Amino acid sequence: MIPLPPALAAEEQPGAYPSLAEWWEGEGLLAPGAGPLKSLKAEGLELGGKYYGALFGIQNSAGGAASPWDDGGQLNLSLNAGRLLQIPALQKLKFNLQGRWREPSVNADPNTYVAGNSMFDPSNWASGTGWRFLQANAEFSDSLGSSSPNLLWLKGGWVQPRYEFALQPLSDKFLNNAVNSAKGIGGNIPFSSSFSTWGAMAQLNPDPSMALKAGLFMAYPTATASSNHGLWFEGDVNSNQNSTMAMVEFSLRPQINNGRLPGRITLGGYSYNNVTSRSAAKSNANYGLQTGAYLQVDQQLSREGNDKPGSEIQGLSSFNMLMLAPEENNQFPLYFHTGLNYTGLIPGRDNDALVASIAYGAYSPYNPGPVKTSTVFLEGGYHIALNRWLDLYPFVQWLVRPNGSSSLADAMVLGFGTSVKF
Structure with a gap:
């Protein structure tokens, strides 16, 4: 978590909106742990959600380089x-x-x-x-x-x-x-x-x-x-x-x-x-x-x-x-796929996660068209947990035989993702 100055950590009256520090350290962007949403949750009505997005910086692929969001x-x-x-x-x-x-x-x-x-x-x-x-x-x-x-x-x-x-x-x-x-x-x-x-x-x-x-x-x-x-x-x-x-x-x-x-x-x-x-x-x-x-x-x-x-x-x-x-x-x-996740690898970054995975799929010989063999997909990255509701994710992907055939160019992606919980 990123600490805030003590001046921002002033106590609030019960039931009031959270201070800036409490909001930053809360459960979501809309602070469901305090204010009106907390009252609704106590009454049995819970509202939540998230926004997610990623920039896929395609370095090379069958269609060339591109940067779709x-x-x-x-x-x-x-x-x-x-x-x-x-x-x-x-x-x-x-x-x-x-x-x-x-x-x-x-x-x-x-x-x-x-x-x-x-x-x-x-x-x-x-x-x-x-x-x-x-x-x-x-x-x-x-x-x-x-x-x-x-x-x-x-x-x-x-x-x-x-x-x-x-x-x-x-x-x-x-x-x-x-x-x-x-x-x-x-x-x-x-x-x-x-x-x-x-x-x-x-x-x-x-x-x-x-x-x-x-x-x-x-x-x-x-x-x-x-x-x-x-x-x-x-x-x-x-x-x-x-x-x-x-x-x-x-x-x-x-x-x-x-x-x-x-x-x-x-x-x-x-x-x-x-x-x-x-x-x-x-x-x-x-x-x-x-x-x-x-x-x-x-x-x-x-x-x-x-x-x-x-x-x-x-x-x-x-x-x-x-x-x-x-x-x-x-x-x-x-x-099959297999992966590793190491949470808290860096001292002081207890909720960050270093991740890596590899996936493999073998195609059926009954697939129509040219013969396809297999596809391999590798992904690795580092999740930076700024707090409990905001995550940043720089990553790299490598796709071998994307459609199961060596006739299609392999692809490499360098990207940056984010997610925000409400």
């Missing part, structure tokens, strides 16, 4: 019905709303110049551009009389599968689409931040070290297109193209060294009915009933510091993802 913003609203209505029986029920805007210009997408496979886009903000309605759902959790506070968790309504399964918080520190969003799955089915659909999920947490989660969703073609704005509540207008998608995962959360080194091991899978003719197999790798499985292994490797309140866990962490799928009807039968 890609950005967007998101607003989140949650409502605790029991707290707002002062009905204790409803305090375990929460309603969620989300919407966003992303830059719609095709020239803002770095992949316009890189010309690679969309799963390996240097930016994970290229789909579902313009304004978009993301979520409108209800969430419920209960102990069912057990010692586990969230033994049963339920969620249903207009949801985003991408933010329910294969969750890997450290991968969110990267900008490229493969590591941040798709995780291999999104190369085969619409597993994307732009896929909103009707769905229902349930999770059982018998104890803190174990969880079982399953979800069933409506699937339909072109689900991530910008033109639908997240409003295709009936799915595809041609109803015989609507089908089902299911996901399931089982997670273990090892706590090494008496809990000081937390980890997560998840085995999951997906099933997506593409409602296309099986005779199309030789011309399109993504067809018919698609299935796949993934293994996620995340682990804190070392830990340091005093774990001050409001600080991230300092030390070295590793995150890993392996996805396997039948090559007959999945564009990527093999995908």
Whole structure:
């Protein structure tokens, strides 16, 4: 954190707007920890969001050099019905709303110049551009009389599968689409931040070290297109193209060294009915009933510091993802990524993070057109946490065989990203 002069740290009266120092050290740009937003949160109404953007300085690529700026913003609203209505029986029920805007210009997408496979886009903000309605759902959790506070968790309504399964918080520190969003799955089915659909999920947490989660969703073609704005509540207008998608995962959360080194091991899978003719197999790798499985292994490797309140866990962490799928009807039968995150490497910069990752995807021989082999994507950078709501991120990316073929030039990007939490 950047310290402020003592003169700016004057105490304020309870309930008043925060001082400049309190605002700078607060939870967000709009200071949700104080003032009117704090009062609304106490009443059960919570408002949040963020702005994000990045300059992708493309040094060399198939389309030459360029410097596109890609950005967007998101607003989140949650409502605790029991707290707002002062009905204790409803305090375990929460309603969620989300919407966003992303830059719609095709020239803002770095992949316009890189010309690679969309799963390996240097930016994970290229789909579902313009304004978009993301979520409108209800969430419920209960102990069912057990010692586990969230033994049963339920969620249903207009949801985003991408933010329910294969969750890997450290991968969110990267900008490229493969590591941040798709995780291999999104190369085969619409597993994307732009896929909103009707769905229902349930999770059982018998104890803190174990969880079982399953979800069933409506699937339909072109689900991530910008033109639908997240409003295709009936799915595809041609109803015989609507089908089902299911996901399931089982997670273990090892706590090494008496809990000081937390980890997560998840085995999951997906099933997506593409409602296309099986005779199309030789011309399109993504067809018919698609299935796949993934293994996620995340682990804190070392830990340091005093774990001050409001600080991230300092030390070295590793995150890993392996996805396997039948090559007959999945564009990527093999995908993996691995990465490292070191938080608090520099003394006095406890929340900064040095990050690096590598992703690899092997193409199915059933993909149409020229033979494609594999794509490799590397990204590294340093997150400068100016405070809890403002982050600066200088980074470098290197993309090898962007579309799976050596006939397309490799790409190198030197960039600078930022995010601001509201």
